[in-house]
Amino acid sequence: MSQDQIAILQRALKREKAARKSAEKILEDKSRELYAISQELKTSNLKLNDLLDEKSSTLKGIFENINDAYLVMDLWGNVLRMNDVAIDFFGYDIEKERFNVAEIVYKDDIEYTREAFKKLYEEGAFNNYTARIYTKKGDVKWLLINATIVYDKENKPIAAQGIIRDITFIKSLEEQKEKILKELEKRNEELYEYAHIVSHDLKSPLRNIDALISWIKSDNKDNFDELTIQNFDLIETTIETMETLISNVLEYSSAGANIGNETEVDLNKIVDDLKEFLFIPKHISVNKLNKLPTLKGDSTKFQQVFQNFLSNAIKFCDKEIGIIEIDYKENQEYHQFSIKDNGIGIEKKYHDKIFKVFHSLNKREDSTGIGLSIVKKIIELYDGNIWLESEPNKGTTFFFTIKIK
C-alpha cells in the first residue's frame, strides 16, 4: 500500500470517526429533547385526565341533580338516556321498556309537535316549546321543552337532547287567572250598573220627598211656627246633601272605569272653564303660575280632578284674601302639578285619611268626603301619584303626577 493510499485511508477513517461522534451527539441531544417532551406530555396528560374526570362528574351531577327531566333520543324519537326525574315524570323506564317520545304526544298537539321537530332538525335547536303529552298512567301534562341536536365529529346529526319542565300546574294557574279576571270584569260591570240603578232609584223618592215638603211648607205657611219652618229648611238641606252624596257615590264608582274617550285635552282650558263655572267669592283669586300642558286622556276625568282640588281650596278658605296657585313642571317620567292654597290646612295625622272614601274632616253640609278619593282613583288610572304638604292655619299644597306616555 502506497503512502498516499495510507494517508487517504487515515483521513477517511478520521472523518468516519468524527461523523460517528457528531451523529452520537445529535442523537443524544434529540433523545434528551424527546425525553423532555415526553415528560411534558405526561404531565399535561395527567392534567387533562383530571380535567376530564372533573367535567364528567360535573356533567353527571347536572344530569342527576337537575329538577327538570332530561332526555337524549335518536332522530326517530326513541329515548336513549333519561334521568331519574324523567323516569318519575313520564312513568317509562328505558331500562325495562321501549319509550318513544312521538307516541305520547297529546292528540291535539301532534301536528304542532311535528312542525316543531322539523324546525329542530333544520335549525339545530328550539326554545320554550310547549305541548301536552300523556304519561304512562294516562295523565295529560303540559311540557316546556328546550332541545338541541347532537352532532357527530363529521357534523352529522345523530341525536337530540332536551330539558323538559312540567308546567301543568303553571298552565292551570294561568287558566284560572284568566277565568278569574273575566269574572272580575263581569262583576265590576255589574257593580257599576248596580250603583247606577241604586243611585237613580234612591234619587227619585228623594225628589218626591223634596217636592212634598215644599208643598207642605207652602200649604201651611201661616200655620207653622218659626221653629217648625226652621226644621223644614233643615230637612231640605239634608235632602240636598243626600242627593249630592248619591251623585258622588255614582261618580266614584265610575272613576276607576277604563279610560274611554281619549282626546288631546288642554288643561289650561279646563282650569279656565272651571273658573267661570265654579262660584269663586271675590276675596279669593285662582292663578296659574305656569302654562299647563295638553295631555291625552278623558277630559271629564281631568275636569273632575281640578274641580275637586279647586272647590276644596275655595271651601276651606278662612283668610281675608284667599290665594290659590296652580303650578306645573315636567321631568323625564312625569307631569307634576300642584294646587296651593292659604286656607285652614290639614293636620299631619289626617294626610292619609283624607283620600279614603267618606272621610270628611269637617262636618259640612256641602262636604261628602268622596271628592279626594275620586281624585286619587283617577290619578292612579293615569299611573300617577298624589300627596300633600300642609300646615294647619297656613295652607295646603296638593301635588299629583301623571305618567308621561
Next chain:
Amino acid sequence: MKGIVFTEFLDLVEDKFGLEMVDKIILQSELESEGIYTAIGTYSFSEMLQLVTNLSTNTGISTDNLLLVYAEHFFSVIESSYPGLLATYKDPIEMLASIENHIHVEVQKIYPDAELPTFVIEEKTENSIIMVYKSSRAMHHFGLGLMNKTFEHFNSKASIVLEKIKEDGTEVRFIVNKN
C-alpha cells in the same frame, strides 16, 4: 441540506470512482464541515455545490449528468426509507402532480428547516403533465433523475423534456409525456 443527501452522494462517488475521488473532492473543496457528514445532520448547500463541481472537473462529466445519476441513486434511498409515502400513489403522473401539495408538506413535517423547490403545474391530463421547477439551487437534473425513477417504480415509461426558462437553470419547465 439534509445530511443523508451528502452521505449518499459520497457513498455513490466511492462506489463509482473509488475512495481516492472522495478524498480528492473533499480536499479540493472548502468545507465548513471538513467533509464530516452524518445522515442525521444538516449542512450548507454550498458544500454540495462545491463537491459536485469538483467531481465534474475531475471526471469530465457535466454537473447535470452527475446530478441525474445521483438522483437516480437517491430514489432508492426514498424507496427503502419511506415506502409508505410511495404506497399512497398508484400512478406516476398523480405522484408528480402532488409533489407540491402532498410530498413537500410531508417533508416539511419531518424536516421543518428543509428548503424545497417549487413545482407549479401548468397543464395536466391523464397521461401528461407540464410543470415549472423553480429553485435558486438550479438542481433541475436532480428532479429529472427522481422523475425517471418514479416512472420506473410504477413500471411505466415517459419522455421528459426540459425547457430552460432562465438560462441559469433556476426556472425550468418539465414536459412529461407517459408512453
